[in-house]
Amino acid sequence: MMDGQQLGAQAVVADSEVRGKAKRARATATAMAALTTEQKNKALLHLADALLMQQQSIVDANGEDLRRGRENGTSASLLDRLALNQQRIAGIAEGLRQIAALPDPVGDVLDTFDRPNGLRITKRRVPLGVIGIIYEARPNVTVDAAGLCLKTGNPVVLRGGSAALSSNRRIVQVLHEAMAQTALPPDALQLIEDADRASASEMMKLNGLLDVIIPRGGAALIRTVVEHASVPVIETGAGICHTYVDAGADPEMAAEIALNAKVQRPSVCNAMETLIVHRAYAERHLAALAARLREAGVELRGDEGAAALLDAVVPATDSDYATEYSDYILNIRVVADMDEALRHIARYGTMHSECIVTEDAARAERFLQQVDAAAVYHNASTRFTDGFEFGYGAEIGISTQKLHARGPMGLPALTSTKYEIRGTGQIRP
Amino acid sequence: MMDGQQLGAQAVVADSEVRGKAKRARATATAMAALTTEQKNKALLHLADALLMQQQSIVDANGEDLRRGRENGTSASLLDRLALNQQRIAGIAEGLRQIAALPDPVGDVLDTFDRPNGLRITKRRVPLGVIGIIYEARPNVTVDAAGLCLKTGNPVVLRGGSAALSSNRRIVQVLHEAMAQTALPPDALQLIEDADRASASEMMKLNGLLDVIIPRGGAALIRTVVEHASVPVIETGAGICHTYVDAGADPEMAAEIALNAKVQRPSVCNAMETLIVHRAYAERHLAALAARLREAGVELRGDEGAAALLDAVVPATDSDYATEYSDYILNIRVVADMDEALRHIARYGTMHSECIVTEDAARAERFLQQVDAAAVYHNASTRFTDGFEFGYGAEIGISTQKLHARGPMGLPALTSTKYEIRGTGQIRP
Missing domain, CATH: 3.40.309.10 (Aldehyde Dehydrogenase; Chain A, domain 2)
Structure with missing residues (x-):
């Protein structure tokens, strides 16, 4: 009854794009955590195939970004980071295949022990939750980050740079269509299309919907996220x-x-x-x-x-x-x-x-x-x-903080743990 | 030369209490990380003895806090949490002895492997760094948190509730005097005496001086720290x-x-x-x-x-x-x-x-x-x-976030890792 009223009230005020997409991602978390390694690997290989099949449409969309970039006077080196061609898309698809080939850390039992009162305690790896990635105009990061997060059972909310919006939109469309033919719920991958400052700021405050934000990009981007996020952040990449x-x-x-x-x-x-x-x-x-x-x-x-x-x-x-x-x-x-x-x-x-x-x-x-x-x-x-x-395969970044992960972050850095405690009626005296 | 000028300029503007004490704590980090387990354990036992030796002066200082609390109309349950007596101090000292008896995770090798190019990579547990603890008027937390941090080689900056200031000040004085007789540098333990909101806010923004903040207390305290800190936070304790x-x-x-x-x-x-x-x-x-x-x-x-x-x-x-x-x-x-x-x-x-x-x-x-x-x-x-x-011994808190640590946090939660890479002149082709 209370619930019904509350939900009714919420339905009246429309969610922003960021909040709405984060909620849709979160709604897939339970299903994502329950996927088998085989289901996830099969799906990643299918996504790689789809990118190759649709490469021309991706190159076309990328052309729009490049044209807009040139009109805006973007530097040659930034344009080079933005550009996609057949060879680069092949490399990106190969990256997904490599992620599929890596061992899946989710479900691993890290420790199991019995207490004197008979409780059996098992510490198990579980997905980290909903991961937010804030990055710059590099469309390869869109696929790379999505692949790493999905492999580890984590729904992901991507917010790339606006200069790559056409490319990112087309890439995510291709991935969504491919996901629909696999065990991966398409809602587990969300792209924020409104790539202005406000959308990034909103993501940084989405405690309860996002479990972590990983900024990928230059020092200024990382500093902004570290300073303003209340969602936990993994700081990456600044290297002096x-x-x-x-x-x-x-x-x-x-x-x-x-x-x-x-x-x-x-x-x-x-x-x-x-x-x-x-x-x-x-x-x-x-x-x-x-x-x-x-x-x-x-x-x-x-x-x-x-x-x-x-x-x-x-x-x-x-x-x-x-x-x-x-x-x-x-x-x-x-x-x-x-x-x-x-x-x-x-x-x-x-x-x-x-x-x-x-x-x-x-x-x-x-x-x-x-x-x-x-x-x-x-x-x-x-x-x-x-x-x-280091032999870890693909990485989501290199952590320069001391909390959670430090150095090159492979798939285990995208997991958390859960204690499962099995009893026979134990109560605390 | 540049350094000299820079340091000279800094000396002119006096640091705030918080920044000055955090710097002094940080200056001990290298020495703290190099302490042997035996040195730390011996020191913790000596601190336990000192608390017992000086218990009357601690009870007296606590009496000032209690008197002030009664005058301010503090509730009976809060006064109970604040109160120290001979029995409670004995319990607190016993807590330090138990921490001394726990295995020291620092220095543990978590993984070691050789790469095809001959590099040997060792992943080793190291202290987390300088830890900030923001807590309420519970003087037992002062000793407990100090003991756990020092055991793991972490300098610690404590900022307790103002209602316990006399107790905390006397306790830290006793611990400082005792530390001076051990291998532990007294500067590794800092108490912020200016326990107003501003000092907590300043701590939350001390990136580069503090590596993590752990709030210990009620839901409102934890929410404030999570919302305002740019230093990484470990969220603890809220339990519905x-x-x-x-x-x-x-x-x-x-x-x-x-x-x-x-x-x-x-x-x-x-x-x-x-x-x-x-x-x-x-x-x-x-x-x-x-x-x-x-x-x-x-x-x-x-x-x-x-x-x-x-x-x-x-x-x-x-x-x-x-x-x-x-x-x-x-x-x-x-x-x-x-x-x-x-x-x-x-x-x-x-x-x-x-x-x-x-x-x-x-x-x-x-x-x-x-x-x-x-x-x-x-x-x-x-x-x-x-x-x-769970059999982990004393804990610094129960993490309700998914990053870094989840559930009861024993000593390993107060460590990070470092990769040591030993080569023979390898360069990247």
Whole structure:
């Protein structure tokens, strides 16, 4: 009776797009949690096929976004991230197949034990719930995030950048039509089409409808979500990563690791932004290393120690050390000892990936123990912090927070747990 | 040089109490993470001794709080929660001893594996970081939370209710003096003495200094922290728990479980707030069960189905179903089938503890699978959701969110992980 009145009253005020779609996603949560691994995998393979079958219509819709982008003066690099073609769609579909091939963590029993009173307690992995993803104009993320969430039995609400709206709309249409032929309820995948600031803000406050929000994108997007969300957030991707070359480093190894960390792909979060060099190493080898970095197209900024050893180094400011360049720019800092390097990393690092190059095992262990980051390397490039490189398969992101998940987040990061307690009438004395 | 200037500039503007103390706590994080289990356990036992040695001064300080509370017209139940005496201090000290006796999760290797390129990856438990606790006027929480955080190598910033300030100040003084004689840096334990709203709000925004905030207290406190914090929060303790008595329940077992869930300790979060009864059971047994509940002092509210079977039942409103009474009040709802019970729980439950009483194994399994809560019971009282009852020892709280930890949070919930990657010069091709 009360319920009836309440529901009646709610029906009068129409839900916003965000709230309405989040509710529809949530309504599928119980059914999604009950799906078998086989049902989910079969459905993901079917979605991959559907994307390939409908690729021309997706490329066409993407063309509208690209045209609008060019008219609005969007930069070439953003247009490149936005663009889809036959080859990229094939890659996206292959990503879904790889997700289907990964082990399904849902249902796994993590622990089971009997209490003296006869209660049997089982701790089981369950889906995380309804996941909100807020991202930028990258239509590949639409499929990738949907695949990871659906594989783990989580309904998902996607809110991509408005510049990719035509692409996202067509992709989700294709996926919805394909889902309707599988065990996956189409409502488990929702796309927010009203991609303005207000829709993102509304998502951030949807406690009770969304269980978590994962922002995927640049530092500004992530900061906004962290600051404004009351829904729990997993912070991902901001990477101010350092390589510390110790006094006892092998010079050739140090140079190879530093070059790789900076130039193999400067735009990604696990690339190096500041090279920290022990003075003893710097005096003998920094000039040669700097020459190789410059040959590779890297602009060098540096502290006084670096400037004393190198020509034409732009002075690095405090704000340079705190910037994720994601570009062919590198700060170089010369330190008197490892403690100075540790202090620099603690101050400017984003707890993503940090590296020491040294032949001294004791100093390496001290660095591994004392640096507070998701991934700490001894004698290897920070570029390995990545779900594929760790052998986890596809990843939803790289967590730079300490709660819930840290580092590359594979499928288990998209699960929670539930205690099932089986009794025979036990009561608490 | 830049650093010097920056630090100089910072020194001019004095930090607020909250920021200054959080910085001092953070400055101990590296040292705290490096402590051995033996050092921490020895220190905790020494803190327990110090509390006993200094108990008279603590009781005296507590007397000031109690006197002020009485003058301000504080309720008897709040005064009881605030009060310390010799026996309670002995219990608090014993709590520290129990924490010392628990296994230390820090340093545990959770996984280690070699990649084809020769990288060895080790996933290790590390402290969570600097933990903020915002709580009410319960001085026992001061010691309890400090003990759990310090045992796991986490510096902690405590912000208790102002009504307990004299007690908390004296307790922390005693602990600081004792810590100075151990391996624990006294700065790892900070008490915010300015216990007004502004200090709590400031804590909630201290991203970069605090890694997590755990609110401990009533629903209003928890809601405020969840809504306003940009620091990650672990939501704890709100418990609107249900017991569903199925058609096929054993009547005596159902009555015992329902009574225990309601009256064994109504003030706690795992107590039952609404009893949901299948119509077939209700028609035969609800009157007898209601009589026993009333005998135990429980006021009954109910829906139309309950009112039809019982005398003098106050009609339960929608807001009653959404209230954590923590008192001798119970809603009773009669349902036509289990699905109606599941819908009620999904709508009003706080994902804490839910129970089905039934002799039908298939229905029990369906309930265990479909109810989305931290702890789901078959034929046992919800009162068992508790770290001690689960065999985990002391707990920092019961998480009702799905991220990071769910259900009773023992020591592992106060840790994060770090990947240590050991290489021999690997770079990414």
